[in-house]
Each structure stands twice: as C-alpha cells, then as structure tokens.
Amino acid sequence: QVQLVESGGGLVQPGGSLRLSCAASGFTFSTYWMYWVRQAPGKGLEWVSAVNSGGGSTVYADSVKGRFTISRDNAKNTVYLQMNSLKPEDTALYYCAGSPLLSGRPEEYAYWGQGTQVTVSS
Numbered sequence: 001q002v003q004l005v006e007s008g009g010g011l012v013q014p015g016g017s018l019r020l021s022c023a024a025s026g027f028t029f030s031t032y033w034m035y036w037v038r039q040a041p042g043k044g045l046e047w048v049s050a051v052n053s054g055g056g057s058t059v060y061a062d063s064v065k066g067r068f069t070i071s072r073d074n075a076k077n078t079v080y081l082q083m084n085s086l087k088p089e090d091t092a093l094y095y096c097a098g099s100p101l102l103s104g105r106p107e108e109y110a111y112w113g114q115g116t117q118v119t120v121s122s
Contacts, residue, residue: 002026002111004096009116012086016120020081022096022113030054030074033099036081037106038092038118045106046092049081052102059102064090086120094118 008020020036036048049070050059058070069082079096094116097109 004113006116029077034079040092
C-alpha cells in the first residue's frame with residue numbers, strides 16, 4: 001500500500017520559513033522522481049519543485065526559485081521542501097507526489113499525499 005504523508009505546514013508570517021516533510025512507503029522510493037505541488041484557494045494545481053531519484057538534480061518553478069530548496073533522504077524515504085522568505089502568495093495546500101519519470105504535468109504523477117496547509121499571513 002503506497003503512502004505519502006506530508007507534515008510541517010502551519011501559519012507563518014511573511015518573510016518566515018517552514019520545512020515540509022513527506023514520508024513515503026509502499027514503493028521503491030529511491031527510484032522515483034519526487035515533486036512538490038501546491039494549490040491555492042480557488043486555483044488549480046501549481047507545480048513547485050522536483051528532485052531526481054538520487055537527489056543530485058533539482059528543478060524549481062520561477063515563482064519559488066531562490067527561496068525554496070527541495071531535497072531527499074533515500075535512507076529515510078523522505079523528501080523535504082525548505083521554504084524561506086515566504087510570501088502571502090505562497091499560501092496553499094502543499095502536496096508531495098512521486099513518479100518514475102520527470103514530468104511537469106502533475107496529472108501524470110503516480111502517487112500523491114493528502115497535503116499539508118501552509119498559510120503566510122501577518
């Protein structure tokens with residue numbers, strides 16, 4: 001049974017930081033690309049970041065480049081998203097997802113978590 005469980009969301013002031021975690025089980029984590037995707041209230045899915053199976057290659061959306069860092073620990077079957085300099089427009093439900101291939105289309109991802117809420121507000 002595949003599971004992706006996100007944690008680490010919460011309420012933070014603009015300019016603050018949060019670290020999201022996603023613990024995976026039920027599939028060969030170390031062979032999958034892992035992604036973070038977000039959905040703001042009333043909006044569609046927005047692709048945020050990706051990391052390759054070994055962790056050595058990362059990709060970011062322009063909206064978060066330079067502020068967010070994706071990483072993974074294959075020994076712990078966990079992917080992370082370090083979010084710094086948070087802005088109100090970063091407010092969203094953040095999902096982690098996994099796929100055997102690199103894709104910028106979230107609808108193509110094989111596995112999804114349930115999401116963790118990030119709210120950036122003063």
